[in-house]
Amino acid sequence: MNKLTLASLALILFASCNLSKEPDDTKAALENGMRGKVKFLQESESFSSISDKMVEYKIPALSLAVINYGEIEWADIYQNANFHDQQNLDSTTIFQAASLSKPVTFLAALRMHSSGEIDLDKNIQYYLKDFVLPQGKQTVENPVTFRNIFSHTSGITPGGYQGYSRNVSMPTDFDILMGNEGVNTPAIEVITPPNKMLAYSGGGYTLAELALQDIFNDKFSNIMKKWILEPAGMSLSEFTQPLPASDSIRVAKGYTYSGDVVEGGWRNQPEQAAAGLWSNATDMAKFMIEIYNAYQGKNSIFSQTDIESILNDEREGHVYGFIVDRSDDDISITHYGGNAGYRTGMTISLSSGHGLVYLTNSDNGGALGNELLLSASQIFNWHHFKQTEVQRTHVKSDVLKGLSGSYKWNNQIDLTISYDENKDQISLFFPNGDEYKLVPIVSENLDFIHPNTGVQISFTMKDNIKSFKLYGQNAIKL
DSSP states (O other), X not given: OOXXXXXXXHTEEEOSOOOOOSOTHHHHXXXXXXXXXXXXXXXXXXXXXXXXXXXXXXXXXXXXXEEETTEEEEEEEXXXXXXXXXXXXXXXXXXXXXXXXXXXXXXXHHHHHHTTSOOTXXXXXXXXXXXXXXXXXXXXXXXXXXXXXXXXXXXXXXXXXXXBOTTSOOOOHHHHHHTOTTOSSOOOOBOSOTTSOOOOBHHHHHHHHHHHHHHHTSOHHHHHIIIIITTTTOTTOBOOSSOOHHHHTTBOOOBOTTSOBOTTSSOBOSOHHHHOOEEOHHHHHHHHHHHHHHHTTSSOSSOHHHHHHHHTTOBTTEETTEEEEEETTEEEEEEEEEETTEEXXXXXXXXXXXXXXXXXSSTTHHHHHHHHHHHHHHHHTOSSSOOEEEOBOOOOHHHHHHHOEEEEETTTEEEEEEEETTTTEEEEEOTTOOEEEOEEEOSSSEEEEOTTTOOEEEEOTTTTSOEEEETTEEEEEO
16 A cells, blocks of 8 residues: 655645544545556556545545444545645535535425425425416326425426526525526426436425425525434534625635636525535534434434335435445445535445545545545445456557547537547547546457546447447447
8 A cells, every 4th residue: 555655745734623533544544545446457456645636636625524333433624735725624614515415405304294394295386385386297196296306206307506606696596496587597397297207306406495495484594404404413514505704714615627716716506405505524424324323223313214215215226316225235325416616425334334425625526536435445345336347458559549539429418539649548528628538448349448437438349430338328420
């Protein structure tokens, strides 16, 4: 295992909020044992440090918590000193949790349902005071409900939110749902019959947000504080949008892919239920532990029956936004999030109580998050997030050059493959600028893999290598 270099130590700052409950050996193992998704057979495996990865990915700060046996084993915050405009962050610092807001909102609503305050299966129009959901594919017999909204099966327009600059007025929930002037997303519609298909919908969560405010006649942030944040002990978290000045000083400012600070430091998210939670790894770990405790029949703000019931609603590997992994006798749940300038993720095994939470203030944070989850899995022997084992091979330079060009993927998205003559390597470029440097691997076809993520593409030989498959969909050379 590689040791931290002096340069790495100079580039990383550890805030004085280490919550370690065990000796530092497990903490050091993860901090110095970062590895990629792919393990190349017959090759020695190399390791990196968290600090080196933060420098490589241009990530200013990371809030990280490791959960073992249903308790926070340790938590810390890391800063990259390359960012000279970076703040001095500590254990009270908050990040945008992005879509991690959704399961927090749903579990709050689940508690309301159990208490008899709402009915998850009732037509949501019953709870709305002024907003009338436009008639679409819903019917009286098959209405939009809290339950199908939270499970992303409501049929409401799919898509997420991009937030609003801090120097403009935030639209209201009503304006957002209507798609009124000044709103950067379209009006919501029920475009498919409820309960027919799984389709991620931020708009559905905003409809639920409005309904909850109509029910309790209170601000959404107050409702969430009462029903989930305070009961779960998430004392540093809040749904307030925009943040008051007194809390703004606690914010880890967001950064773009290029390493520039987001205009104004961050974007406001009036769509609180979908993307508006401010939090850190410690508080989000407390939330996940409550779910684990309930599943295990231990003391929790949730009931064992409620958690078991929602797990029985699994659809296409998802349950109310969580990705479900069932490996042997183990069951784990995972959720990711992404707002402008922030990337987040959290996972826990409901069987063992092992898990991890990360929040970063960078658009590049997803890459680091993936490696944190994978590395923790290898180090702590989790059942999920396992490495992909492949064998490297060699492809002639003229063949690699011939693969360069523009491709249309799934008849919708433009992808590019370029050849680097100096490195004798091809890269796959996505529309947002993400570059995946590819390595050829032994297979029946002409296959390549991205070592960090395990993403594979496979060229077919039948058409003179004019197309490849990515995530099971064809990309045709233009």
